[in-house]
Amino acid sequence: MRLPTRAIAFAFAALLAQAHVAHAQTTPGAPQQGSTPAPAGRTTQSPPARQQPQSGTAPEPGTGRLFLSATFGGSSSSVVSGVKWRIFQERVDSAGAHQLVAESNEIAPSLTLPDGDYIVHAAYGLAAATRRVVINSNNVTERIPLNAGALKIMGQLVDAPIQPNRLKIAIYVPERSGSEAKLVAPNVKPGEMLRLPEGNYRIVSTYLDSNVPASAPSVAGLPANATNSVINAEVRIEAGKLTEATVRHRASNITLKLVNTPGAEALANTSFTVLTPGGDVIREMVGAFPSLVLAEGEYFVIARRDGKTHQMTFKVPANLDTEIEIMANGSGG
DSSP states (O other): OEEEEEEEESGGGOEEEEEEEEEEEOOTTSOOOOOOBOOOOOOOOOOOOOOOOOOSSOOOTTEEEEEEEEEETTSSOBOOSOOEEEEEEEEEOTTSOEEEEEEEOSSSOEEEEESEEEEEEEEETTEEEEEEEEESSSEEEEEEEEOEEEEEEEEEETTEEOOGGGEEEEEEEOOTTSSOOEEEEEEEOTTOEEEEESEEEEEEEEEEOTTSOTTSOOOTTSOTTEEEEEEEEEEEEOTTEEEEEEEEEOEEEEEEEEESSTTOOOOSSOEEEEEOTTOOEEEEEESSSOEEEEESEEEEEEEEETTEEEEEEEEEOSSOOEEEEEETTSOBO
């Protein structure tokens, strides 16, 4: 199975590339693994570079004009939106900090500054670049390259769209040394554009169970309503391109019932423990017919009521809500 991605040039939204990266659906009790993305596809020529605005008059004595713009990497393609500009004095103040003297969200700002030495900081989401400039009663033009692109993620349950509030998406930077990956974006909303420095990233998508209260026991490090349906995938962000990725979960909503006979009413005051075949606890619940979302696979359930224990194994299909009946006489169906 593959996690499809699509790369689009930012300038005028011209479609540039289609790439694919593989994804892996975790199985109960198994380690989560990502996969290596396929190389980017065909690209088209970028639009011509934006021309810098020019000042029609000489600056006032003791001041100068600073004209700013940003490009994607070493290309001539200009950044058309999303840059936050900040200008700091190069000289530190008594507190050891660089004083902020100007800021702008314009695509290509032009600023009048007193003569002096400055640091220009251009932030594009999580990507940034700096440039030292000197104003000496003159006009200064700076085009700052940003080695950055963007990522947009959508979720699907098999082939059906997943509601955004049912997904928890985190973005990591893989470490070559094999150590734990670095978390760079803990709560990415499906469909939003996340601006990132050029490079390789790992997507971790968790399908959430909306039926579970926040007080319910949870897997360590995951929300209380998290399931074991977790997808890991690797994707590459290229400068000047928007990469669109789709994560596909394979899971179903499962309702558990302890019954005396098949099809009978569920017995109240029953506690359930759902485990992987290896014995790892996924969730503990109490009620007549509690439900939870589980990834496709095989599981083991223990039902306890009135001092008696009943157990069985069951299988979870993909995208098919199912009732699991545990027989109070010890068998199940």
